[in-house]
Structures are given as structure tokens and as C-alpha cells.
Amino acid sequence: MDTMKDLIEGRVWTLGRDMDTDQIISGKYLTIIDPQELKKHVLEIGLPEFAAGARPGDILIADENFGSGSSREHAPAALKAVGIGAIVADSFARIFYRNSINLGIPTIEARGVRALFEMGDTARIEMRAGRITNLGTNRSITFPPIPHHLLDLLEAGGLVEKVKVELAQRKAAAGTPRA
Amino acid sequence: MSGANGGMTLAEKILARASGLDHVASGQIIEGRVDLAMMHEQGAQTVAPFHQMGAEKVWDRERVVIAIDHWVPASTEGAAVLHRILRKFATEVNLPHFYDVGNHGICHQILAEHGWVVPGDLAVGTDSHTNMLGAMGAVAAGIGPTEMAAVLALGRLWLKVPSTLRIRVKGRLGPGVVAKDLVLRALGEVKTTGATYKSVEWTGPTIERLSMPERLTICNMTTEMGAKCGLVAPDEKTFEYLRTIAKHPMHPVYADADATYERTIDIDVDGMPPMVACPYSPDNVRPLTDVVNEHIHVDQAFLGSCTNARIEDIREGAAILRGHKVHPGTRFIVSPASTSIYEQCLQEGLIELYTEAGAVFTNSSCSACFGGNMGIIAPDEVCASSSNRNFPGRMGPKEGRIYLMSPAATVAAAIRGEIADPREFA
Ligand code: SF4
Numbered sequence: 001m002d003t004m005k006d007l008i009e010g011r012v013w014t015l016g017r018d019m020d021t022d023q024i025i026s027g028k029y030l031t032i033i034d035p036q037e038l039k040k041h042v043l044e045i046g047l048p049e050f051a052a053g054a055r056p057g058d059i060l061i062a063d064e065n066f067g068s069g070s071s072r073e074h075a076p077a078a079l080k081a082v083g084i085g086a087i088v089a090d091s092f093a094r095i096f097y098r099n100s101i102n103l104g105i106p107t108i109e110a111r112g113v114r115a116l117f118e119m120g121d122t123a124r125i126e127m128r129a130g131r132i133t134n135l136g137t138n139r140s141i142t143f144p145p146i147p148h149h150l151l152d153l154l155e156a157g158g159l160v161e162k163v164k165v166e167l168a169q170r171k172a173a174a175g176t177p178r179a
Numbered sequence: 180m181s182g183a184n185g186g187m188t189l190a191e192k193i194l195a196r197a198s199g200l201d202h203v204a205s206g207q208i209i210e211g212r213v214d215l216a217m218m219h220e221q222g223a224q225t226v227a228p229f230h231q232m233g234a235e236k237v238w239d240r241e242r243v244v245i246a247i248d249h250w251v252p253a254s255t256e257g258a259a260v261l262h263r264i265l266r267k268f269a270t271e272v273n274l275p276h277f278y279d280v281g282n283h284g285i286c287h288q289i290l291a292e293h294g295w296v297v298p299g300d301l302a303v304g305t306d307s308h309t310n311m312l313g314a315m316g317a318v319a320a321g322i323g324p325t326e327m328a329a330v331l332a333l334g335r336l337w338l339k340v341p342s343t344l345r346i347r348v349k350g351r352l353g354p355g356v357v358a359k360d361l362v363l364r365a366l367g368e369v370k371t372t373g374a375t376y377k378s379v380e381w382t383g384p385t386i387e388r389l390s391m392p393e394r395l396t397i398c399n400m401t402t403e404m405g406a407k408c409g410l411v412a413p414d415e416k417t418f419e420y421l422r423t424i425a426k427h428p429m430h431p432v433y434a435d436a437d438a439t440y441e442r443t444i445d446i447d448v449d450g451m452p453p454m455v456a457c458p459y460s461p462d463n464v465r466p467l468t469d470v471v472n473e474h475i476h477v478d479q480a481f482l483g484s485c486t487n488a489r490i491e492d493i494r495e496g497a498a499i500l501r502g503h504k505v506h507p508g509t510r511f512i513v514s515p516a517s518t519s520i521y522e523q524c525l526q527e528g529l530i531e532l533y534t535e536a537g538a539v540f541t542n543s544s545c546s547a548c549f550g551g552n553m554g555i556i557a558p559d560e561v562c563a564s565s566s567n568r569n570f571p572g573r574m575g576p577k578e579g580r581i582y583l584m585s586p587a588a589t590v591a592a593a594i595r596g597e598i599a600d601p602r603e604f605a
Binding site: 030065070098147166 | 208220221223224228231232233234249250255256257258260261305306307321322323324325326328329332333337339371372375376405407460549550551568570571572573575577
């Protein structure tokens with residue numbers, strides 16, 4: 001898996017506020033586990049033209065409370081399968097935020113970001129500097145630094161990779177005979 | 180952020196214990212030891228990451244519960260496969276506490292009625308309404324399935340200590356006005372984002388008077404406020420409820436008198452009417468008395484879900500239903516929250532009462548609550564529901580309109596065929 005890039009650029013899709021998980025992946029698709037299948041239905045209710053039109057590297061820019069509702073990881077998993085470059089929102093619902101970071105998707109809370117973009121604009125995100133710019137209008141805003149343990153997670157490529165390293169280290173330590 | 184040495188809220192106290200620290204403050208990142216981990220069907224997505232992590236065994240099999248509930252018995256091939264993945268995994272890694280078909284129930288209700296979560300615990304589940312278990316005086320929060328894989332492997336997870344929103348309630352609930360009305364009223368004020376990332380601590384004389392089932396209902400819907408967890412401090416009622424069923428020793432903690440709350444909301448329930456959350460948000464709350472005047476036809480009524488399908492709720496509905504029939508233009512679905520509640524309904528003659536009145540009384544499951552199993556509505560239909568969410572698409576089509584209300588009001592709607600005031604049936 002790719003590790004996190006510091007500079008992310010991509011074409012923008014915009015979304016309104018309170019985009020809950022039912023609108024990202026509807027309840028009727030919850031028995032689907034394969035992300036490649038799920039991505040065909042992603043945002044079917046919230047932004048119907050997205051599933052067919054999205055390209056890897058595209059960036060979602062949403063208003064407040066993105067991903068509210070259920071704990072379904074299907075929602076960020078489907079967006080990851082699309083190859084989403086980043087998800088930026090004025091604010092996130094907490095479980096979505098955790099799930100999305102755990103899957104290794106750059107997930108950024110930037111107050112006021114939605115007002116900066118229109119559908120189809122190009123965004124540039126500087127992860128460590130904490131800045132997002134609309135390359136069309138040249139307007140930008142800053143966001144609070146991403147806490148270092150979350151950057152660690154993103155850099156590791158997500159939670160699976162991080163725990164894998166930890167368990168392997170443990171095993172190695174347990175297997176090393178004491179002097 | 181609370182001060183370095185200031186008093187701690189209930190959630191802060193619990194997280195301090197879970198992280199082995201004397202003191203934690205909101206905003207701090209901690210590693211918390213997990214006391215209980217719960218999975219439902221979404222846990223099927225935990226299996227692959229668990230293996231990818233290279234994990235071979237679960238950290239503590241006495242602290243893991245699997246309870247399938249969304250599609251029980253399996254209603255689609257996909258659901259059958261999820262169940263199969265979980266059964267296989269439970270056998271492989273030797274997880275004995277699997278509530279399978281026949282012994283099943285809504286996962287949160289299973290945790291409550293079998294005493295899996297006790298005061299002072301840190302509990303996590305692969306479902307957003309895990310918050311409900313905060314009624315035990317515990318921090319109980321929903322997490323995703325990949326995160327659950329890490330919990331199963333390591334027995335811990337990272338948490339940001341939440342700031343606390345205190346909801347202080349006084350006054351007496353009037354006849355026909357119940358805990359559901361109180362939590363809807365609170366949602367109308369806090370809104371769906373008002374407690375995002377926060378802990379909600381319910382306090383005050385009205386909360387102390389609530390029974391355990393009522394506390395489960397109000398903690399359940401802190402999820403709709405965006406909260407990480409919602410808690411009621413443990414008291415004699417909590418200890419009594421858990422006395423014979425607690426699976427682990429209780430270790431109750433309490434908020435300090437000088438705890439720092441980010442915000443306090445005061446609610447006085449004296450004279451409060453029943454409440455309804457109108458489409459399409461649980462915070463679109465209005466007094467039932469206003470909504471009744473609009474004569475909104477109800478195509479389906481649903482008495483079910485983890486919020487309100489306990490024996491007390493089904494009895495509350497039965498008291499309204501006795502002597503009446505379900506309206507001919509309305510379908511009425513009743514789905515108890517667990518198999519043991521189903522059995523209790525059977526013994527008390529409640530299944531007979533509901534079915535004779537024209538309701539369909541189903542086996543225990545999430546049922547119509549989430550629009551993926553059964554009880555789905557047509558795009559131009561209305562459902563009166565005792566559940567907790569009414570977002571677009573929640574019960575199937577995005578146009579379908581769901582009104583959230585108490586069990587008694589749900590039954591009143593089933594009888595009248597429109598949204599009605601249960602107090603008229605007293
Ligand atoms: S009853 Fe509804 S809210 Fe509760 S766990 Fe099931 S689907 Fe979720």
C-alpha cells in the first residue's frame with residue numbers, strides 16, 4: 001500500500017452538510033463486503049453521478065458533519081476503492097473519521113473548506129503544513145495540524161499495517177533467547 | 180481542555196482507569212485497555228484485517244461477544260455469508276460467547292441483559308449505538324471493523340479523551356410522557372452535531388428516577404447527538420440490575436464535584452408534552468400535540484429497535500392497544516429486542532394481544548429499523564417508529580418519511596392510522 005503523500009492534488013467533488021452513511025452506502029448494500037462491488041453504489045443517494053464519474057485521486061470536499069449515522073466501514077471502504085485522494089470537510093462524524101483514517105485515507109477537518117470550492121475545481125493539500133488551496137481561485141485556508149499519532153497511522157498506510165509491524169516486533173522479541 | 184489537576188467528569192474517570200493514569204484531561208490521546216468488545220454482522224469485516232495484521236489469537240476470549248441481529252434469520256445470501264464468516268471465525272479463534280439464531284437479540288440488548296458491561300468499563304462495539312451501554316455507568320462507544328481487528332489482537336485502542344456535555348434534567352414526566360420523549364426533547368436542543376466527539380453525561384433528579392430500561396433508551400440516542408458515548412452515573416438501580424447477571428466485577432467511578440464540563444444544558448420536563456422527530460433528521464423535533472393537528476396518514480407503524488423494544492416498551496404499547504384494532508390502512512410491525520423478551524411476551528399473552536389486534540409480531544431482530552432486512556416502506560410512504568433514526572433512505576427509499584416517537588405513540592398511530600396522541604387512549 002502507498003504511504004501518505006505530503007502533497008495531494010486532485011479534482012474536486014463537493015457535497016452538502018449532514019451527508020450521513022445511509023446516503024454514502026445505503027442499508028440495502030450492507031451485506032456486500034467486497035469494496036470493488038461496494039464502489040458501484042457509493043454516494044448513490046447523496047451524489048448519484050459520483051460512482052460513474054469519479055477517477056482515482058479525486059478529492060471530496062464536504063460541509064459539516066460528513067459521515068454521520070452508522071458505524072459502517074462500508075462508507076469509507078467504498079470511497080477508498082474509488083481511489084479517493086483525500087476527504088476534506090468542515091467537520092466529520094467521529095466514527096467515520098476514525099474508520100477513514102484507519103483505512104489510510106487522508107481525512108482532514110478544515111473549517112470553512114466547503115465555501116472555498118465548486119464542483120470540478122482543483123485542490124492542493126499540504127498535509128504537514130496544514131493548508132488547502134483552490135488552484136483555480138488561489139484562495140486557501142489552513143487547518144489545525146493532524147495529531148502525530150494519526151499522521152503515524154497514515155504514514156504506516158493505515159491501522160492494519162501499523163498493527164502488523166507491532167505484532168511482528170512482539171513475536172521477534174518473544175522469539176529472541178535471553179542472554 | 181480541562182486543567183491538568185482539575186476534577187474529572189465520569190467519562191474522564193473511566194478513561195483514566197482504562198489507561199492506567201491518575202489523571203486525564205479532555206483532548207489528551209490515551210491508549211485504553213478494553214473491558215468488553217462486541218461484534219455483530221459488521222464483525223465479518225473484522226476477520227480479514229485480523230488475519231492481515233498477522234494476529235493469531237484474541238487477547239481475551241472472555242471479553243468478546245458476538246451477537247448477530249441485522250438479518251436474523253438470514254434474509255439474503257449475503258447475510259448468510261456474513262453469519263458463516265463469523266461462525267467460522269468464532270470456532271477458529273475459540274470465541275465461546277456467540278449469540279446465534281435461536282438465542283439471538285439486538286447486540287446492545289444482549290450486552291445489557293446478560294450483564295456484559297458493568298460500571299467503570301470501557302466497552303467498544305462494531306455498531307454506533309454501543310453508546311446505549313453507557314446506562315451502566317461505563318464508557319461504551321462504536322468503532323469500525325478494522326479498528327475492532329486491532330482491539331481483538333491487542334486488547335486496547337487509542338482514544339481522544341472527549342470533553343463532556345452535561346444534560347441536567349429536573350421535573351416529573353407527566354402521564355403518557357416517557358424517557359423517549361425526554362431524549363427527543365434533548366436532541367431538539369443539542370442537535371445532531373451538538374455533541375460530536377463528546378461524552379454526554381445525564382444528571383439530575385429526573386435521571387436518577389429513571390429505571391434502567393429508560394436509561395438505556397436515553398443513552399442509546401446520544402449517538403444521534405454525535406456523541407462518542409453517553410453515560411448515567413451508576414447507583415443502587417444499576418447495581419440491583421446487574422446483581423445476578425454481571426459477567427465481571429463492577430468497579431464504579433463517579434464524576435468529581437469540581438469536574439470541568441464543556442457545556443451544561445438544563446431541561447425541566449414539568450408540563451412537557453410527548454415529542455416527535457419529523458423527517459429527515461432526529462433533531463427535527465416538535466411537540467406531538469402540534470404534529471397531530473396535521474393529520475399525517477401512517478402507512479406503517481414499527482415498534483422495535485434497540486432504542487425501544489424491551490419488555491417495558493411492549494407492555495407500554497399493549498396498555499394502549501388493549502380493546503383496539505390496528506387501522507385497516509396501516510401495517511403494524513412489532514419486533515422485540517431479544518429472544519428472551521420474545522419469550523416473556525409469549526408468557527404474558529402479549530403476542531396474542533398484538534396479533535389479534537392485527538399487528539405482525541416478528542422474531543427478534545433489528546427488523547424495519549435500517550431498511551435492509553424487512554419492513555421496508557415505499558417511496559411515498561410514512562412510518563411511525565419507536566426507533567432512533569429517520570435520515571433519507573433509513574427504511575429503504577430516500578423519499579420515505581419516518582417519524583420517531585415513543586412506543587405508546589407508535590401504537591396510537593397504528594390504531595388511528597395517523598400520528599396520534601397516546602394520552603387520548605388512557
Ligand atoms: S435496532 Fe436499529 S439502531 Fe439498533 S442496532 Fe439494529 S439497526 Fe442499529
